[in-house]
Amino acid sequence: MKLLVTGGAGFIGGNFMHYILNKYPKDKVICLDALTYAGNMETLADVMDNPNFTFVKGDISDRDTVFQLFEKEKPDVVVNFAAESHVDRSIEDPGLFLHTNILGTGVLMDACRKYGIQRYHQVSTDEVYGDLPLDRPDLFFTEETPLHTSSPYSASKASADLLVLAYHRTFHLPISISHCSNNYGPYHFPEKLIPLMIANALNDKPLPVYGKGENIRDWLYVEDHCSAIDLIVRKGREGEIYNIGGHNERTNLQVVKAILKELGKPESLIRFVTDRPGHDRRYAIDPTKIHNELGWEPTTRFEDGIKLTVKWYLENRTWWEHIINGEYQNYYERMYGHR
Numbered sequence: 001m002k003l004l005v006t007g008g009a010g011f012i013g014g015n016f017m018h019y020i021l022n023k024y025p026k027d028k029v030i031c032l033d034a035l036t037y038a039g040n041m042e043t044l045a046d047v048m049d050n051p052n053f054t055f056v057k058g059d060i061s062d063r064d065t066v067f068q069l070f071e072k073e074k075p076d077v078v079v080n081f082a083a084e085s086h087v088d089r090s091i092e093d094p095g096l097f098l099h100t101n102i103l104g105t106g107v108l109m110d111a112c113r114k115y116g117i118q119r120y121h122q123v124s125t126d127e128v129y130g131d132l133p134l135d136r137p138d139l140f141f142t143e144e145t146p147l148h149t150s151s152p153y154s155a156s157k158a159s160a161d162l163l164v165l166a167y168h169r170t171f172h173l174p175i176s177i178s179h180c181s182n183n184y185g186p187y188h189f190p191e192k193l194i195p196l197m198i199a200n201a202l203n204d205k206p207l208p209v210y211g212k213g214e215n216i217r218d219w220l221y222v223e224d225h226c227s228a229i230d231l232i233v234r235k236g237r238e239g240e241i242y243n244i245g246g247h248n249e250r251t252n253l254q255v256v257k258a259i260l261k262e263l264g265k266p267e268s269l270i271r272f273v274t275d276r277p278g279h280d281r282r283y284a285i286d287p288t289k290i291h292n293e294l295g296w297e298p299t300t301r302f303e304d305g306i307k308l309t310v311k312w313y314l315e316n317r318t319w320w321e322h323i324i325n326g327e328y329q330n331y332y333e334r335m336y337g338h339r
């Protein structure tokens, strides 16, 4: 199989690249990535010498680049991870999110229509469903939950989902979509909760917890997300949406405290700061469909995954220190300086 994976120099795409090249030694993988602030060639260092791997620097919303790549490579499958992915940045600059996440998705699907494809898979998020109340632990997002977005990020991802479904209905493009909960694990960019808290704690810097730290996320170890996408692409039904999550709900404060405990750092590092505007209260996935249809289940419990993640950040300091010593410092000042 020849896969075109977009956004493969980012967090989940990078993990997916390692996953596929390890599991399927005969598959060919082409990574198309614009190398934005979130793309990192150091994430791909281990696979660059693999003869089955090709890296192409390019923007998914650049029609010429995308069409030329399809003309040359004729991929069997496209897995689209490329996106602007951080809610806080989408509050700062929504336009970029609309451009990459919606128009970029449209360009990829136009190329699939023109050159033919076995499967186009859209990697989407549970954030398209909006949020759940904190006092209703019995409620979960299913594939039938209506779209109800809160942030420019989630609105752009939901728009892309609708476009993907429209290309299926109107042009019979063989698509699938996955809505996954919050991921964590190796190569996670330190603007997101877990890696940001690990990096700050290791540098004895304050840990900025939004509001009261009561918001709940449903955490999934990134390798479990990769195995789910792999199954959907190879065995999932065309035109279908699959929700992915492992019933690992934690409040943000519980997550931050677990990190501090693992690192042997004091809870006095925690600082409660001004809340995120429009902050989603709770995400929680019902993964019954993917479990029943494809036999998927997560293999890493949160207690183990957080240990593995902390260990990875301790053993790969140069990877994240290169990031936080660069332009990231301006971002950090903009985002947290006045909070």
Ligand code: NAD
Pocket: 006, 007, 008, 009, 010, 011, 012, 013, 032, 033, 034, 035, 036, 037, 038, 039, 040, 058, 059, 060, 061, 080, 081, 082, 083, 084, 085, 086, 100, 104, 123, 124, 125, 126, 157, 179, 180, 181, 182, 183, 184, 189
């Ligand atoms: P990320 O920000 O770490 O990586 C995004 C990658 O896309 C980067 O390598 C970046 O360079 C690349 N990219 C950005 N714009 C591009 C463009 N115009 N053309 C080509 N490449 C471009 O993101 P992530 O956390 O790995 O998320 C990957 C996907 O998974 C996203 O679509 C996101 O919406 C979705 N998702 C993420 C989570 C999560 O917890 N992180 C959960 C569910 C779904």
Ligand code: TYD
Pocket: 086, 087, 088, 182, 191, 192, 193, 194, 196, 208, 209, 210, 211, 213, 215, 216, 217, 252, 276
């Ligand atoms: P994040 O990792 O940005 O993912 P998302 O907003 O897509 O779920 O944030 C996870 C949770 O952590 C979210 O409720 C916001 C909160 N948060 C903080 O409290 N402090 C921070 O510095 C960050 C980045 C996030």
